[in-house]
Amino acid sequence: MLSEDGQVTVTRQLTGIRVRGLLGRFDHEISFPESDEFIILHGPNGVGKTMLLELIQSLSGTLRVPTVHRIPFTDIRLTYSDGSQLEVSKAQQETLPLGEEFEKQIQQLFFSLRLPDGQEITSNVGFDSDEFNTTRFRDWAARVLDLEPLGNDTWLTSAGYTISTMDLLSRYADRLPPRALRMKEGRVDPNILNFLRENEVHLIETQRLLTLEDSDVNDLRRGSARNPAVSKVEAFAKDLTRRLAEALAENSRTSQELDRTYPTRLLQAHTESPSEEKIRERYSQQNELRKALSAISLLDEKVGQIVIPKKMEPWQRNVLWTYLEDTEKKLSTFSEILDKVSLLQEIVKSRFLYKHLKIDRRRGLVLVSDEEAELGLSMLSSGEQHELVLLYDLLFNVQPGALVLIDEPEISLHVSWQKRFIEDLQRIARLVQFRSVVATHSPQIAGKWISRMVSLGPDAAN
Known part of the structure; x- marks a missing residue:
């Protein structure tokens, strides 16, 4: 929401995270004061930093039930600045009948939303996500719903846009085959879904140098080769x-x-x-x-x-x-766009050696040497690509007021660049207006902001 002076006003911000049984082992509790622009999650491999970010993302915006099911945890509680609180827990597996053929154990997710006025809304949902990855179901979805699978939780519609499996469940509940319908028990309350949609979250994953190329929908439906991976810099x-x-x-x-x-x-x-x-x-x-x-x-x-x-x-x-x-x-x-492009060029110029970015309305980003000789974007090193992709994503793809989750920003970056990352993040955040959670292995990322660092690991587990 924009105020009269053009500033983004956010009525609800994430202020606390408590997760128990993450990876069946770790309990993490994280405070994120409303006044702080960012926090840094620091810890060794294997303590669930990436899974925690994915879990937060899956419980914000469009609910991603398959992802929540996939991540091993006991329960999670998200607390917000307006006094609201969301809790999600996993029940023990229970046996559900799947027609006369067989029975199967599935997990139930229980949702509890407490609103600022004290009202509490609860609901539960569960299904066997494996069923939606079977050849049988994919063939049915292509034939009846005209959907193409793009991954474990993403489907391409005939109109050319993507939907999640949760969207599929909500949108086509009355058309799903009996086997899939029986695997679905309960529905998430619409008030909870609306609450989640109001919480804008943007996740920047560790694999960020490649993306899927847009393909012609008719080619996809004819079974042509689909969505080849392309350089994110080129994209x-x-x-x-x-x-x-x-x-x-x-x-x-x-x-x-x-x-x-x-x-x-x-x-x-x-x-x-x-x-x-x-x-x-x-x-x-x-x-x-x-x-x-x-x-x-x-x-x-x-x-x-x-x-x-x-x-x-x-x-x-x-x-x-x-x-x-x-x-x-x-x-x-x-x-x-001038403010964003100018900041992108300024930061890149202070990082890249012997080269800089020019902007061209026909080609977008153009890489040139200090002697003004044009270089292909493929000439960028891995570290330079990571830096450019991170900067561009933060500047152009984050909605004002969003919570940004950044996983391992240090990948391929020189130590000197790691030390300046938070400074860059702050400058971009002030322009775009967002808050962020940074998950990292590198203590160099924190630098002078050691007070904003939350340690996750065996010694920090409750």
Whole structure:
């Protein structure tokens, strides 16, 4: 939610995490004060840092029941700044009848949501997630629902977008085959689902250099080779091209509307003519903005430049002031993407040796040497790719007000880069406006922020 000054106001923030029986062994309790921008989870391999992040993600936004079932834990409690509290626990396995053919043991998930007013909502759900990964069910989903499996918990619809298995259960409950229906017992209360949807979470996983390439839906349905893995850097370059095009389109719409109403507004009387000093100062500021936008290929620096008379009559000042007001509104359509791109370029320039990023509206990200020779993005080292992917993801893919979960940001990064990661994270978080949980093996990540570090491990287990 945006306040009047354009700041994001978040009514509910995660402030506490308690999980018991994680991996059948560990109990972790984590405090995340509302005033803190981030916390750092530090511990050796095998204490469940990654699984804890996945569990938090699965209990936020769209509920991911298969993932919650897959992760071994006894119960988890998430506490929020508005006084609400969500608890999820796993029941012992119980035997459920699956028709006359056989019986099978499945687990039940029990949900309990306590709202700020003291109201408590409970429900439970359970199903055998293995059934949804069988060839039998996948063939049925393709034939009846026109869905293509993309992974253990993701399906591609004929419209070209993806849904989770939980979405499949909710959306097609009345069309599922009897075997699948019998494996589903109970429903998560809609109030709990709505609560989860209000908690925006963005997970950045350890495997972040590759992604699935978008494929033509008709090709997918014809059984062609699907979704080849492509470089995330290349995918983000393509994504930036799209964002630049959208910014240009928005600027065009704004410009057309302002130009349409310009004559009417020009004829409206000004209560007081602005001074020549204010006009020249405002025009100078806009010229600087034009230079910055020209550097990222969004604007021709010379477009819109005018010659301001040395001496102006009141009517001239009024005309110029109206023109400058319109120009400011037009240029403001680029402000968000300019701020993000500028910060991306600034951080990359301070990290990469002998190379830097240029922005091109047709190709997005372009890598060039210090001698201005163009280099392919494939020339980036593993560490440089990890750095660029992390920065871009945080800047462009995180929603304002979200909770960001970052797993092992230190991967392939030099120690000096690790030491500066939190500084970069803070700068980006202030621009995009989010909070974050960072899980790491590296004490170098914490640096001077050792007070924000929570140790997870055998010695820290309750």
